Amino acid sequence: MAIATVRNGVNVDQLVQTINAIKGDANVAAFTFRAKTRWAEGSTSSAEMSSFLHAGRHQSHSRNHVLTGCEPEVLLGRDNGPNAVELVLAALGFCYSVGFVYNAAAMGYELEELEYEVEGDLDLRNFVGLEGGSRPGFTEIRVSSRARSSNASEEQLQELCRYVQDTSPVKDIIANPVPVKTSLEVID
């Protein structure tokens, strides 16, 4: 019986199989992810992520993921959930974490601890329709991370941190332009 190699909670055999499958057919790397948001009241909306496309085929999540988004009281909300820009910061931390953990697993590094503190500066003048704001979105994002490994050196982990920045989907989405096409259907 074959016993799978699991490191940092990652099935390394399955990781290697996935990479080989992509090498054999680039279409295996093609995903379309989706989120559906529905406005509730004021600043409160819910988002549902229930399925995605993989290699052109519909895949359901094993369970529906539902989030509530809201604004804090100073931004006229009820603080029912994180706001949209906080979610972007959380997404960056999650993305860095998956990249670090999976690559560490492939390289044989045993991780014992990994944390990201992510912060971003925002000037809300554009959002409220006033002149003088630098831009609507974050002017800068700063990430401080901490990692502990039982068998990787400082140099190996610093090199991995650089590699993860270069290959992180969310880092790329934030640091480089992504085309966004938006349409509205008005219903009676």
Added chain:
Amino acid sequence: MAIATVRNGVNVDQLVQTINAIKGDANVAAFTFRAKTRWAEGSTSSAEMSSFLHAGRHQSHSRNHVLTGCEPEVLLGRDNGPNAVELVLAALGFCYSVGFVYNAAAMGYELEELEYEVEGDLDLRNFVGLEGGSRPGFTEIRVSSRARSSNASEEQLQELCRYVQDTSPVKDIIANPVPVKTSLEVID
């Protein structure tokens, strides 16, 4: 006794006061938002959003917001939560929603329904270290929205949709480059 004007669940008087406060002191528009993520196991991490800076001062959320991020099984996870790129799509829907609802409230439009379907195409070749991928992040994001109002015209809502795209923080973060500074502390 003054009675607040509330439209679409938004306190319009407080919205006008906030805009006037920012006109009087641009520092009132300055926020630094934060998310702290902690790795749990494999692709699973948790994020906590408990406080932010407003006008240079510490503000606590009225409650801690905690999220779980994970990957679906095809990406070697346990599907304990949405993944990082799905969160970016949810964030865009939330951001558009707040912008649409707040501006509609200020303009006197009564909204009855507002939904966003957001999808993004991803090629995972870069993430898994293979050549040939176009980029690590989304190559395109598409947003289809639906709105219903009892008193705004099709033209007014289409114009509002364009305005919201131009002033949305998350749209700007995705569509334009944001500087991201990342550091790692290796701990013993």
